[in-house]
Structures are given as C-alpha cells and as structure tokens.
Amino acid sequence: MKEDMNIQEAFKAVMAANGDIPPKQQQVLAASLELFAQQGFANTTTKQIAAKAGVAEGTVYRRYKTKDELLAAVLAPFVTQVLPKLITEFGEGVVGRPYLTRHEMIQSIAEDRLAFIQKNGPVLRILIREISVRKDLRSQFIAHAEPLLKNNLFPVLDRLKDCGELVDWPNSRIAQFMIGTMLTELVRSLLVPEEIAMASPTIIKFLEKGLAPE
Template sequence: MAKELTIQDAFQNVMATRGDVPPKQQQVLAASLALFAEQGFANTTTKEIAARAGVAEGTVYRRYRTKDELLAAVLAPFVSEVFPDLIEDFATNIVKRDYITRHDLIAAVIQDRLHFIQENRDVLQVLLTEVLVRSDVREQLVPQVAPLVAKNLYPVLDRLKAHGELIDWPNDRIAQFMIGTMMSQLVRGILANEEVESAGPMMIAFIEKGLAPA
C-alpha cells in the first residue's frame, strides 16, 4: 500500500504543480500553513513566516497586504485541489477494497481516518476553525467534496446493502453518520487534548450497531 498523504504533503504537491504560483510564493504559503498549525493563526507573525520561508519580510507584504489575505491564499487550494486529492488518495487505499461485511468497511475507515486525524491534528484544527467561521469556504467546499464522497463511497454502501449487511437508508445519511462521528471525535480530541485513536473500538461498535439491517 502506498504511503498515505499528509495534509502538508498534499498541499506542497499541489503548490509544486501550480504554474501560476512562483517558487518564493510557494515557500511563503507552505511556511504559513506550517506555522498556523504549530502555533495558531493569531500567534503567528509575518516576520516568522518570512524567516521560515527563507525570504525577506517585504516579499510577504508585496503579495499579501494583511495576514488575512495570506490565510485566504493558503485556504484557496484546499478547496479546489488539496481536499479532493486527499479524498481520492483515501478512496484508492481504503474505501475501494472488496469489503464483505459492514464491520470490515467501518473498521477500516474508522481506524484509517482516526490515524489520519492524529497525524494531521494541528493542521486540521486550523482548517476546521476556518471552515466553521467562513461561509465562503463552506460554500466552495461542499460542491467539491460531496460528489467525490458519492463517487467513491456510495457504490461500496450499495454493494453491502445488496448483501444484507447495511440498513437500507439513503447513502448520504449513512455517510453523514460515519463522517459526523469522526468529526465529533476530532473536536473532542482538540478540546480535551486526548489521543483520538483511543476511541476507535467504541466508534466502530457504535456505527456498526447503528447501521445494522433492521
């Protein structure tokens, strides 16, 4: 199995293929994402970003007049490319396996996503905050992500329903309950500063029972 992409790996891969983003600007955006994740948006200065990127602070200001503009520039490729790339990577390595039972699917998805959350926790905290507070990001993100979830997850759910392994509910609801359970654990992990993977067995049992055929 190929090594799973981290969020920062996916971000840098996207930046490297963007012909409209000069190398120094790529360095500034990558440094901004790393520092926002490490110490928070409010606690990060443009001087620190410039130092991490290896450029003069004036280089940052020439392109981004405020730190909010810089944050917007960091978020933009997530909506259009980074999140879709991460979903495709997850689908290829985890979702599209030939699962026989709902337990196999749910266990594989939960274990993989909790590990992903743990590995990318700091970046996810920044992204989750911005998705919650910025309606423009949400409005752009949903039309990008929803079709990818439908394309990659729904055929697996349909096959398990046909084999009597899943309750016959709409696929979007099943996806909502699976994703929502993981998101709630991400929020709890951030607020309580606990290891999110520790909840894996309980989450698997909870979702498996909830999605059992009537």
C-alpha cells in the first residue's frame, strides 16, 4: 500500500482483495463510504449511493434492506481489516524507528498522525461516532487494535522509559494520552476554522512536557 493512500483508497484495496465480495457490491460499499463522509449518513439516500456506484437502486436494496444495514456492512471491514492494516503499516514505518529521545518519538508520531487525521477527518468522524455508540464495533475494534499497539508502540515506550526519557506510567495510559490528544483535533476542527496540521507544534510541546520523567 502506498504511503499516501487514504482510508477510502485502503478500503477499496481491501474490498478488491476479498474474493467473497462481488464487484457491484464493492462499488456500493465504496460509494456509500464516500457519500457518508462527504454529506453525512442522514443526508445520504440510497438513490444517491446507487448513482455513485453506477448500479440500479434495486441492486442496493436486494443486498441491504436499510441504510443502517449498509452502514454496518461498510464499518465491519474497517474494524477488522482496514484499520488493523493501516495501524500495522504505521507501526512498521513510523513507530518502529529507533528513537533516542522523547521529543523525536512524539514529533514523528504526532506529525504523521495529525496529517492522517487531516486527510481522513470525515471518515474518522463516522467511525468514531459509531464505535462510541455500538458495543459490537467497539469490542471488535479493541480486540484488533490492542495487540497492534502492544506489539508496535509499547516496546518503544519501554525503551524510552529505560533510558529515562519517558515518565514511568503504564504504557496503556501513555498511549491513551497520545492518541486522545491528537483525536481531539477532530472535534476542534469542527468548531475552529484551522488546519489540523497547524496544531502540531502545540500538541508536540504539550505531550513532551506531560510525558517527561517525574
């Protein structure tokens, strides 16, 4: 997968690699994701989805009886395939570098993830909203994301703690503060007309001070 591939492109790639999903169904799912992200779930109709996918509206209804069923079909592979794939690639390409200082790690991860959030904000808002209200998606996400964090981020945190570069807190707590701080930019971007990437220096400084050894 290319480094600059966004979530929607990754979604299409995963669908294409899945031999169980017919081409027309792939088109419907990809069109649904794009329209949900562009104009919101409530404002998107099955007629618009069918037109975007290049299929008859009846084709959509034959497979998905309601929009909620369609949304569930879009989100399921996100949680089980797309996000784990993206997290793994992020871990190998960014997190796994041999950082020597807290600043190097925080700057590299923050700049990379804020750029990712900037590029994929609309899709991430849909995903976060649904994960927050749907226990099944939340459970699936945790089951897939937790091992990836433990295998990729936690060893880096342990190494920096051993070097006296990082506060000696549980890795899960440090990860929470890092990830949570960056995700709040999604909310801020809805309220303040500011490029998410512009927040990078402030967030880096905030995290670097907050995670300094006691």
